[in-house]
Amino acid sequence: MAEWDEPIRKKGFILNFQTKKLQEVHDKHIIEAPRSVDCYEKLNTLGQGTYGIVYRVRDKLTSKEYALKKVKVDKDLFRDGFPVSCLREISILKTCCHPNVVKLKEVVVGKELEKIYLVMEYCEQDLASLLDNLEKPFTESEVKCIIIQLLRGLQYLHDNFIIHRDIKVSNLLLTDEGCLKIADFGLARTFAVPSKSMTPNLVTLWYRPPELLLGSTHHTTAVDMWAAGCILGELLLNKPLLPGKGEIAQLELIIELLGTPSENIWPGFSQLPAIQNFTLRAQPYNNLKTKFPTLSQAGLRLLNFLFMYDPKKRATALESLESNYFKEPPLPCNPTFIPSFPQHRNFKNAPSSSSSKNEHSSRSSSKHKISEMLENLKRKRFD
Ligand SMILES: Nc1ncnc2c1ncn2[C@@H]1O[C@H](COP(=O)(O)OP(=O)(O)O)[C@@H](O)[C@H]1O
Ligand SMILES: [Mg+2]
Numbered sequence: 422m423a424e425w426d427e428p429i430r431k432k433g434f435i436l437n438f439q440t441k442k443l444q445e446v447h448d449k450h451i452i453e454a455p456r457s458v459d460c461y462e463k464l465n466t467l468g469q470g471t472y473g474i475v476y477r478v479r480d481k482l483t484s485k486e487y488a489l490k491k492v493k494v495d496k497d498l499f500r501d502g503f504p505v506s507c508l509r510e511i512s513i514l515k516t517c518c519h520p521n522v523v524k525l526k527e528v529v530v531g532k533e534l535e536k537i538y539l540v541m542e543y544c545e546q547d548l549a550s551l552l553d554n555l556e557k558p559f560t561e562s563e564v565k566c567i568i569i570q571l572l573r574g575l576q577y578l579h580d581n582f583i584i585h586r587d588i589k590v591s592n593l594l595l596t597d598e599g600c601l602k603i604a605d606f607g608l609a610r611t612f613a614v615p616s617k618s619m620t621p622n623l624v625t626l627w628y629r630p631p632e633l634l635l636g637s638t639h640h641t642t643a644v645d646m647w648a649a650g651c652i653l654g655e656l657l658l659n660k661p662l663l664p665g666k667g668e669i670a671q672l673e674l675i676i677e678l679l680g681t682p683s684e685n686i687w688p689g690f691s692q693l694p695a696i697q698n699f700t701l702r703a704q705p706y707n708n709l710k711t712k713f714p715t716l717s718q719a720g721l722r723l724l725n726f727l728f729m730y731d732p733k734k735r736a737t738a739l740e741s742l743e744s745n746y747f748k749e750p751p752l753p754c755n756p757t758f759i760p761s762f763p764q765h766r767n768f769k770n771a772p773s774s775s776s777s778k779n780e781h782s783s784r785s786s787s788k789h790k791i792s793e794m795l796e797n798l799k800r801k802r803f804d
Contacts, residue, residue: 458529458538467766486543494535510606521574523604544594558659565753568653570601576738579642585609588648589628599756632732634672636694643732650727680707687731719745
């Protein structure tokens, strides 16, 4: 007979101690034990971020490749049960099903209780390492195709009451089919209306909106939309748009680009916590046009809409998708026309015996030359 605290794994009957009667075990009562991480063979490291290491792995049963993310778990947190921060990432990913959001295959466990891993669909690139290694910038029609997919993913998340809160290039993955996937839900939250207050300093600095820099604890989906604007700018410029070295410097860069905010354009601005302590530099001009001299009127309108100081007035994902920028030439290309690239992460991190070494994309031959692109492994990104 099963121990009292063991999950039920078999069908049949169990004795109900309250009613003293045998009770049938139905399918819905059976809890599948998670598989062991040993079911996967490690191929190489893909990334190592703040919250965990990510490996490329192969399912020993099916030979299919996946990404395996070790969830960083603080042993002490286990005293009060399973840590909420891990549960959030798992539960949010589990509910998501959209072509532009990375898919969670399963959660597997190691030998000890605190060793937990997420098995996700494997994507050949992340946008950060791709941008670092690109020889030629993306064309405008490729940029549009990538941003449209980001906006569709965000629209799905926001419609489902999820704020990602850490949209940045290293959290955006790209498959060899040109499909963008939003990943890394380590900081994501579900929200209710009206929203609760949250810690202000979460979003990575370069993509952090002014309301959080100024101490607002009121997080809305507009936080992700500001980051989407930063990414559109970054793809068009082929370098980070607002690479601040600290919070004050970040605000300075924003003001330099967009002008100083005021109570007039952003009601409630003067009540924000940080405004009580210091005065912002007066800069009356919006310099987006100078920064993006060749961008069309519709493109500038979209950027300005995504960079509205007042989060309430900032473009939503749906409003951005409806922008004329995506309807005018050069039109967004079909994702399958985005060139595929060598998988730098696998070359750099594969063990020498790994069979992954020669794994080039099947679509690449007629597009970018892999050898040419490998020449250019120099620039480093600090985020
Ligand atoms: N599904 C995946 N497929 C391919 N690479 C991935 C995948 N998930 C994550 N990565 C890589 O691992 C890096 C870190 O993963 P991420 O989920 O962002 O964790 P962290 O919380 O540590 O930032 C990413 O920037 C990306 O390079
Ligand atoms: Mg990350």
